[in-house]
Amino acid sequence: MTRMRAVTVAAFGAPPELTEIPVPQPGPGELLVRIQSASINPADRKIADGFLKGKALHRFPLVLGADGAGTVTAIGPAVTRFHVGERITGRFSGPPIGRGSFAEYAVIAQDTVLTRLPDRFSMVEAAALPVAGLTARALDTAIGPHLDRRILVIGAAGGVGSFFVQFANSHGAYVIATGHQDDERRLRLLGAVEVIDYTQTSVPDQVRTRHPDGVDALIDLVSNPDEFQELLALVRPGGIAFSTVGDAESAELVVRGLGGGNFQHLPRSEDLAQLVQAVAHRRIHVPIERTVHLDELPAVLTATGGQRGKTVAVIGTGDRSGDLDRWRTRDSTR
Numbered sequence: 286m287t288r289m290r291a292v293t294v295a296a297f298g299a300p301p302e303l304t305e306i307p308v309p310q311p312g313p314g315e316l317l318v319r320i321q322s323a324s325i326n327p328a329d330r331k332i333a334d335g336f337l338k339g340k341a342l343h344r345f346p347l348v349l350g351a352d353g354a355g356t357v358t359a360i361g362p363a364v365t366r367f368h369v370g371e372r373i374t375g376r377f378s379g380p381p382i383g384r385g386s387f388a389e390y391a392v393i394a395q396d397t398v399l400t401r402l403p404d405r406f407s408m409v410e411a412a413a414l415p416v417a418g419l420t421a422r423a424l425d426t427a428i429g430p431h432l433d434r435r436i437l438v439i440g441a442a443g444g445v446g447s448f449f450v451q452f453a454n455s456h457g458a459y460v461i462a463t464g465h466q467d468d469e470r471r472l473r474l475l476g477a478v479e480v481i482d483y484t485q486t487s488v489p490d491q492v493r494t495r496h497p498d499g500v501d502a503l504i505d506l507v508s509n510p511d512e513f514q515e516l517l518a519l520v521r522p523g524g525i526a527f528s529t530v531g532d533a534e535s536a537e538l539v540v541r542g543l544g545g546g547n548f549q550h551l552p553r554s555e556d557l558a559q560l561v562q563a564v565a566h567r568r569i570h571v572p573i574e575r576t577v578h579l580d581e582l583p584a585v586l587t588a589t590g591g592q593r594g595k596t597v598a599v600i601g602t603g604d605r606s607g608d609l610d611r612w613r614t615r616d617s618t619r
Contacts, residue, residue, distance in 0.1 A: 291388035292582045293346040297335035301349060301583040309384065309392040311361035316393055318373065321601040322412035323386035324352040326444065330586055332382060344383035349586070351378040353386025353393075354402065354411035355601065366395045374411035375399030375557065386412075387582055389600060400558040403565050410564060410571040413444070413595040415552075418560050418571075420529065421448030423550035428502050428525050431456035435499075437492060437519065440506035441477065442468040444595045445529065447572035449504060450475045455568070461500065463488055468593065475570065492519050500524070503545075508532060517541055573597055 289308045292301050311317045328336070329349050337343070354374035357367055367373065376398040377386040384392050393399060398419070402411050424445075428436070436453050440446050441462030453460050454476025462477035469480040481491050492500065499519050503526040508516060513532040520526050522542035526533065533547045563569040574594035577585055582598050 286390075289389035290579060291346075291348045291385075292350070292579065292586070293348050294333045295346055297333070297338055297343075299333070301330075301333060301586045303580050303583055304346060306346060306348075306388075308390045311359055311364075311392050313362045314364060314395050315361040316357050316364060316367055316373075316395060316399075317359040317361075318353065318355040318391050318393060319358045319601055320353050320355040320386055320388060320391055321408040322354045322597050322599050323350045323377075324413045324417075324444075324595050324597045325582075325585060325592070326351055326416045327592075328416070329385075329387075333586070337382060341379070342381040344381045347383035348385040348388050348391070349582075350385035350387035350391075351376055352412050352415045352417075353377045353391060354408045355391075358390070364395050367399075367401070372402040372404075372406070372408070372411075373399055374402055374408075374414060374561070375554075376415045376552070387579070387598065387600075389579075398552045398554055398557055400554050400561055402561060406561065406565060409573060409576065409597050409599060411561070412597050413571050413573055414560055414564070415557060417444035417595060418448050418569075419552040419556055420548075420550065421445045421452055422556065422560060423552065424449055424504055424527060424529075424548060425452035425456070427527065427548065427550075428504070428545075431458035433457060433459065434501040435459045435461060435496060436502040436504060437461045437463075437500045437516070438477075438504045438506070439463050439488070439508055439516065441472055441480075442593045443506060444572065444592065446504075446506050447472075447475055447594050448569070450477050451569055461492065461496070471572075471593075475572070489515050489519060502526070504529075505532070506530070510534075517543065571595070 293304045357371045436458045442464040460477045461479045462472045463481045463483045466482045499521040501524045505528045510532040525544040527545045527548040572594035575596040579600045
């Protein structure tokens with residue numbers, strides 16, 4: 286096979302399209318992976334629109350997608366960590382940016398965030414872990430001891446939020462999650478003690494009414510700068526507040542006596558391996574809410590509105606050919 290289907294953009298700001306391009310070849314230290322599943326993250330569209338223009342090397346046509354799972358089909362010179370035939374999941378985010386996972390094949394460096402999968406581990410679940418799962422896990426670590434602390438999670442129904450609620454709950458936190466009223470049952474099953482409907486009265490007003498003494502920590506996954514500033518007033522002095530979308534002002538946090546800031550982390554392969562094991566042993570549930578085909582991805586990427594949980598594209602068949610039908614059957618019976 287010399288050519289493959291992939292979801293690409295021709296230039297910054299161009300619409301995502303399903304195109305046919307050459308199958309990439311692995312260079313030194315790289316693996317060629319037959320992608321079987323890939324999940325969507327908010328950053329995919331931001332990257333297509335030029336979010337990292339001038340900050341990182343891009344290659345066009347730019348293949349989108351950071352999360353992927355599949356089977357190693359070829360290895361380049363000097364590869365020592367992996368072998369042909371192994372099942373893996375990892376971050377297909379370059380460098381250069383443009384060798385993503387929304388394709389039938391993708392190249393990934395062996396020294397990036399990458400790990401093997403147990404034999405019976407679902408490729409659909411595996412593809413949902415590298416970005417959202419690791420971000421949530423790192424946030425959980427960053428806020429410190431959880432026992433009996435009140436943690437307000439803004440945007441809890443999305444991918445990162447759905448993972449984070451589980452981590453925080455497992456460590457004894459009192460989780461207050463925001464979401465639509467349709468999300469309440471799911472968020473409570475994931476571990477939220479309270480669910481605040483953001484479509485009703487303002488979230489800060491609802492939190493103040495329920496918790497006049499404030500909360501110990503704020504995890505904000507969605508708010509704009511003005512909204513984030515208003516939410517900071519809910520956090521007790523000595524508490525901690527993180528924004529994952531870059532809206533935290535260090536000076537404001539200092540004035541309020543808060544820790545935290547704009548959240549960044551450097552994930553490691555061993556972190557991903559530990560997360561895979563947590564899922565394999567059913568300590569963490571992978572919050573997959575939707576499965577699609579590769580040819581549906583352009584429309585999904587251009588759709589507006591927030592996503593619940595994780596959306597995963599099933600691209601290849603291989604040894605998990607039932608994944609798409611299995612997850613779609615699951616979705617229809619929820």
